[in-house]
Amino acid sequence: MLTPTVRKGASLLLYPLLLGGALLLWSSLWLGVGWDADMSMQLVYWLFLALLVVLERLLPFEPAWNRNDGQLRNDIVLSIVTIALNSLATIVCLGAIAWAIARIEPLVSLQVWPAHWPLYVQIVPGIVLWDLGNHLAHRWAHKVPLLWRFHSVHHSAPRLSVINAGRFHPIDIVKSVVIGSPIPILLGVPAEIAEWYAALYLFGGILTHANIDLRCTFFSRFINTPDLHRWHHSPHREETDTNYGEVTVAWDRVFGSYVFHPRGARRNLGLGYTVPVSRHLIEAIWQPLTPTGHRAGPENRIVSLPEGVTAIADIELAALLAATAPAHGPERAADPVHGMHAKP
């Protein structure tokens, strides 16, 4: 067990050490040793994941989130699908855009990025530009009901952990690649910057889900952190419709969706009772594709944990979920246009 002093020191130092360490190891393998950038990224990712799983046990932000929420198998299956589909969709999408640029004259004229400038000058604006497409894809996933029915599978998780960082509906993944990729490629941002963005997206993204007590106040003003992302997973719409940036918070600041609570922490997450995502994997994947959308009954829907979950951490989570399910009242009426349930 860690002493309070060690725990506080670790909380302050760990976030920059973890993110910086992963980036340093990956870039050393790529640029120093000469390994393939993508292969090095995958290797470092799995090592990073293993380290974060251990740290979630040693230094948890919310101890109750380390308990089985009944979604472990779904989280793992959806994460494997996400990894495979994201790679495939990226290859297809980038190939299609490159093919179009080579053959369609007006697209060539869009290649206005100053790629001849030194890389250290291009890298920050390049990363911010790459984040624009993903910001828009994420924002629209919340604002467009047809897209929210797929993205709500990710938000249905009642806890945050590195295990469910890749919990996405397959359609949600393809949508993010298709919307997120064209802007920087059409403008001519170099491939090296795409690699740096991908590394930040991967290593920073899994950290935003990590159930580790990380103090990120300084970094939350510039990049997406666990502090910001826990509010994004709130069961309340005014809190979840914020902080859409995948790597930076630049576009949230531009579009007014940046929200930071330096002294607060959200510990109950999920969809409330407004989108009845099923606990069963096949139903969770299939139902959004039907005209009716998600329609799990009270007995098999995924529910949020109540406030103050730390104080009741000794109670078995499954029993807790079963006991609290009927107490939250009826869900909202189905959206007559899109056949899905509106968020609160």
Ligand SMILES: [Zn+2]
């Ligand atoms: Zn979201």
